[in-house]
Structure formats: C-alpha cells, structure tokens
Amino acid sequence: MNVWLRRYAALVRSAWLVDLQYRAAIAIWMLWNVTEPAIALGIWWSIASQGAVQGFGRDDFARYFFGVALVNQLTLAWDAWYIDRWVRDGEMNFRLARPIGPVHEAIADNIAYKARTASVVLVVWMLVALAWPVVRLPFAPGRWALFALAVVLAAAIRFLNGYATGLLAFWTTRATALMELQFGISLFLSGRIAPLALLPPAVASVAGVLWFPYVLSFPVEVLTGGVVTPEQYVRGFLGQVCWLAVWWAAYRVVWRRGIRHYGAVGG
Amino acid sequence: MSVRRVLRALWRVNVVEELQYRANFLASLLGTLFWIAMALLTLALFFRHTSRLGGWDYWEVVVLLGVFNALTGVIEAVLRPGIGELVDEVRSGKLDLILTRPVDAQLYVSFRRLDLWRFADVALGLALAGYAVVRLGRVPSPLDLLAFAVTLGSAVALVYAIWVALMSLAFWFVAVENLSVLFDAVYEAARYPVSAYPGALRFVFVYLVPIAWTTTIPASALTGRLGPAAALGAAGVAALALALTRLLWRAALRRYTSAGG
Numbered sequence: 122m123n124v125w126l127r128r129y130a131a132l133v134r135s136a137w138l139v140d141l142q143y144r145a146a147i148a149i150w151m152l153w154n155v156t157e158p159a160i161a162l163g164i165w166w167s168i169a170s171q172g173a174v175q176g177f178g179r180d181d182f183a184r185y186f187f188g189v190a191l192v193n194q195l196t197l198a199w200d201a202w203y204i205d206r207w208v209r210d211g212e213m214n215f216r217l218a219r220p221i222g223p224v225h226e227a228i229a230d231n232i233a234y235k236a237r238t239a240s241v242v243l244v245v246w247m248l249v250a251l252a253w254p255v256v257r258l259p260f261a262p263g264r265w266a267l268f269a270l271a272v273v274l275a276a277a278i279r280f281l282n283g284y285a286t287g288l289l290a291f292w293t294t295r296a297t298a299l300m301e302l303q304f305g306i307s308l309f310l311s312g313r314i315a316p317l318a319l320l321p322p323a324v325a326s327v328a329g330v331l332w333f334p335y336v337l338s339f340p341v342e343v344l345t346g347g348v349v350t351p352e353q354y355v356r357g358f359l360g361q362v363c364w365l366a367v368w369w370a371a372y373r374v375v376w377r378r379g380i381r382h383y384g385a386v387g388g
Numbered sequence: 389m390s391v392r393r394v395l396r397a398l399w400r401v402n403v404v405e406e407l408q409y410r411a412n413f414l415a416s417l418l419g420t421l422f423w424i425a426m427a428l429l430t431l432a433l434f435f436r437h438t439s440r441l442g443g444w445d446y447w448e449v450v451v452l453l454g455v456f457n458a459l460t461g462v463i464e465a466v467l468r469p470g471i472g473e474l475v476d477e478v479r480s481g482k483l484d485l486i487l488t489r490p491v492d493a494q495l496y497v498s499f500r501r502l503d504l505w506r507f508a509d510v511a512l513g514l515a516l517a518g519y520a521v522v523r524l525g526r527v528p529s530p531l532d533l534l535a536f537a538v539t540l541g542s543a544v545a546l547v548y549a550i551w552v553a554l555m556s557l558a559f560w561f562v563a564v565e566n567l568s569v570l571f572d573a574v575y576e577a578a579r580y581p582v583s584a585y586p587g588a589l590r591f592v593f594v595y596l597v598p599i600a601w602t603t604t605i606p607a608s609a610l611t612g613r614l615g616p617a618a619a620l621g622a623a624g625v626a627a628l629a630l631a632l633t634r635l636l637w638r639a640a641l642r643r644y645t646s647a648g649g
Binding site for chain 2: 142149302319
C-alpha cells in the first residue's frame with residue numbers, strides 16, 4: 122500500500138509539473154468545456170423568461186448549469202483520444218515498457234489535471250456568487266460530502282468507460298468515433314443540455330438504465346438539491362456502483378485481450 | 389508566378405490524394421448526419437417547452453442551423469487544414485519555407501490544403517436550410533435570395549478573418565498550441581439566433597466577437613427578416629474585417645523571427 126502511495130505521489134507530482142508548462146493551453150480547454158453549459162443556460166434563461174419550465178425557474182437553471190460546468194470539469198475523460206494516437210504512432214510501445222502499467226499513469230494525469238482545472242472553476246463560481254446571489258448554494262456540509270463521493274464515483278465510471286473504449290484502438294482505427302457517439306448521446310441522457318426532468322419521460326426512463334445520468338446529472342443534482350429523498354440517494358449511488366463494476370470489468374477484458382492482440386506499429 | 393496557379397496545382401494533388409481514402413468520405417458523412425440529428429433533437433427539446441426562441445419559431449431556427457452547418461463545413465474543409473496549421477509552423481519554424489516562396493504568404497498559408505470530404509457538410513447544411521424554408525411555407529423572393537447570397541458570402545469572409553486574426557496571435561504567444569479551440573468554444577454560440585441570448589451576451593456576439601453576423605444574419609435574410617440595406621451592412625462588416633486582418637497579418641509577420649532566432 123505504502124509503495125503505491127509513493128508511486129502515485131510521484132506520478133501526480135510529475136503530471137502536475139508537466140501541466141504547469143501548458144497553463145495557457147489548459148485555460149483554453151477549460152473555456153471550451155464551460156461554453157456548452159453557458160450556452161445552454163443562456164437558452165433556458167430566455168425560455169424561462171415567461172415563467173418556470175416544469176418547476177425550473179431561471180435561478181434553478183443557473184445553479185444547475187454551474188453545477189454541470191463543475192462536475193463536467195471534474196469527470197472529463199479524454200484518455201481514449203490519447204490511446205488512439207499512441208496505438209497508431211507506436212508510442213504505446215514505450216508506455217508498455219515502463220514498470221508501471223499505463224493505466225496508473227493515466228489516473229495520475231487525471232488527478233493532477235482535474236485538481237488544477239476544477240479548483241479554477243470553483244474559484245470562478247465563488248467570485249460569481251459574490252456578485253450574483255442566484256448561484257449561491259446553501260451551507261450544507263453533509264450534502265457536500267455526499268456530492269464529493271458522487272463525483273469520485275462519476276469520474277471513475279467516465280474514466281473506465283473512456284479507457285475501455287479507447288483500448289478498442291487495438292482492433293479498429295475508429296475507436297474515437299465511438300467516443301463521439303457517446304458524447305452526442307450524453308448531451309441528453311447525461312443532462313448536459315437540460316435537466317433530465319425536462320426530457321420526454323420515455324427518454325428519461327431509458328437514461329435511467331444506462332450509465333449516462335450517473336456520470337453527470339446525479340452528482341449535479343446532489344449538489345444543487347434536486348436529489349433529496351433517501352430513496353433517490355440510494356438509487357443514484359446504487360446505479361453508480363453497478364456501472365462502475367460493469368465498466369471496470371469491460372476495461373479488464375478489453376485490456377487483456379487487446380494486449381495479446383496488439384502487434385506494435387513498425388513491429 | 390501567380391498564387392492562383394500554384395494553388396490550383398496544390399488542389400489537384402490534394403484531390404488525387406483524398407480519392408485514395410474514400411472510406412473517409414462515408415465516415416465523415418455519417419458523422420455530420422449524426423451531429424445534425426443531435427442538433428435537431430436539442431432544438432426539439434427546447435421547443436417542447438417554448439414556442440419561440442428569441443422570437444424565432446422552430447423552422448426558422450432550423451434554417452439558421454443549416455447555415456451554421458454550411459459554415460462549419462467551410463471551416464473544416466478549408467480553414468482548419470490550412471490556416472489552422474499556422475500555430476504549429478510558427479513554433480517549429482517551418483514557416484520559413486513558406487515565406488521564402490515567391491507567392492503571397494497569407495493566401496498560400498490559407499488555401500494550400502483542403503479537406504475535400506467536408507465540403508459535403510456545406511451541401512448538407514444548405515439542403516437543411518432549404519428544407520426548413522419549404523416547411524416555413526415561404527417562397528423567398530429573388531431579392532431575399534440575393535440578400536442571402538451576399539450575407540452568406542460575407543459570413544464566410546468574416547469567419548476567415550476571425551481565423552486569420554486568431555491564428556496570427558501565434559506570433560505573439562508561441563506556447564499556445566490550441567488557439568483553434570478558442571474559436572470552436574465561442575463559435576458554438578452561433579447555433580442559435582443571437583436574440584435568444586441575454587443582453588450582455590448579445591452585445592458581445594454582435595460587436596466584440598462578431599459571430600452573430602455569420603449565422604443569424606444570413607438566416608434572417610432567407611426567412612425575410614432582413615432588408616437589402618442590412619445585407620449591404622453585412623458586406624461592409626466583412627470587407628472591414630478582411631482589411632483589418634490583412635494589416636494584422638503584416639504586423640505579425642514583421643514580428644516573426646523564426647524558431648531559434
């Protein structure tokens with residue numbers, strides 16, 4: 122255990138220092154991640170000008186999409202694109218030759234990147250809240266603790282989902298297209314474009330049996346107060362745990378077979 | 389040597405190259421259709437809860453979406469593979485090779501390479517806009533069509549100018565590798581009529597980052613919300629933007645000292 126702690130500390134530290142060189146580029150990526158919820162908020166804000174939309178007033182939309190921006194930053198997973206490139210240009214070989222498996226490096230990169238960027242989003246949120254009372258959240262440490270747990274689970278699901286999909290690059294050159302496909306679907310089923318309650322009921326019930334709502338919508342609603350009853354909490358966390366198990370198993374299977382299947386580029 | 393002849397030769401090679409990868413065409417087409425479907429579903433979701441978006445009804449916004457897709461096609465087919473590579477070339481010093489050629493560097497950098505298949509996006513976007521106009525039950529007058537042609541042409545010129553301006557920043561900020569992402573981030577907002585945004589944002593999109601002129605104005609022309617005077621205004625804005633970027637490009641080149649210089 123102690124060994125792994127030291128390994129991870131070193132990996133995260135090194136990832137943190139690498140990111141330090143790319144602060145401007147990272148700021149641009151962050152802007153890119155924040156515009157989508159900002160645009161959605163702008164549109165819903167205008168729609169809600171004539172009154173609440175199924176119980177969602179302007180203030181609710183504002184808090185919801187601030188939550189989406191934060192949770193999205195904390196759960197982003199771009200590993201599939203890296204894996205795809207590494208398999209294609211042969212860099213995967215170097216990574217496989219290292220004494221620690223590539224997945225640990227990826228996890229450390231994620232921790233460093235998310236700590237840096239999400240703290241910026243959080244600071245911006247607090248500054249905005251000073252001037253704009255609408256996006257202030259009530260003081261609720263218990264809720265925030267549950268939110269932290271939900272975010273960690275969501276980030277893990279999204280990471281394993283992206284990593285397993287990315288590993289399909291061992292077989293196909295279009296693994297990233299599968300990520301794009303999921304990205305498009307998640308617009309609706311994860312609640313990126315609207316709170317799930319505003320989707321047609323049939324679509325929302327389909328979302329409930331897939332992993333999409335558990336990686337974004339559920340943590341956001343824990344934070345903003347959309348999830349309140351114990352039953353909602355249990356269902357949400359249970360869904361997260363189940364999908365985490367499913368994607369972990371998928372990752373294990375794809376990794377083992379992929380490594381056996383992989384004939385290095387130029388090899 | 390005229391830059392036109394050089395470009396024509398480059399494009400011919402380009403076409404021959406791309407024709408080898410015809411499966412890419414299918415993949416690109418499917419991708420575009422998928423994203424158009426997602427955009428239409430998003431609109432359908434908004435319109436479940438409202439009957440108008442910034443004063444526009446459903447099919448009017450679909451006209452705008454068609455224009456947006458056509459412009460995205462131009463961006464992906466021409467701008468990203470051409471001027472989009474500039475950041476990399478400034479950083480690595482490859483720009484030296486281009487500057488020593490006896491042709492206009494701005495035109496050469498901008499139009500040397502095309503991503504052929506993405507022109508299908510332009511066709512699909514215009515087809516979508518056309519279909520939506522039919523669904524509106526409105527026959528555009530020849531004057532409307534003329535205004536649309538002028539404003540769409542201005543929109544292309546304006547988007548090009550924004551890209552040149554943005555990419556020229558690479559001469560000052562060499563370390564920023566993903567300048568084009570900055571454009572992508574802001575341009576997402578052009579999917580919807582500018583009147584759908586709160587006042588402050590509207591001001592930004594009309595005057596500061598003038599993306600409102602690229603989709604809202606041509607779509608307005610096609611749906612008859614716009615007089616010929618406004619079309620001329622759009623052409624004026626585009627001409628001004630092109631002239632300014634030319635000056636900016638010259639200033640940027642004067643700063644260029646090559647890599648390791």
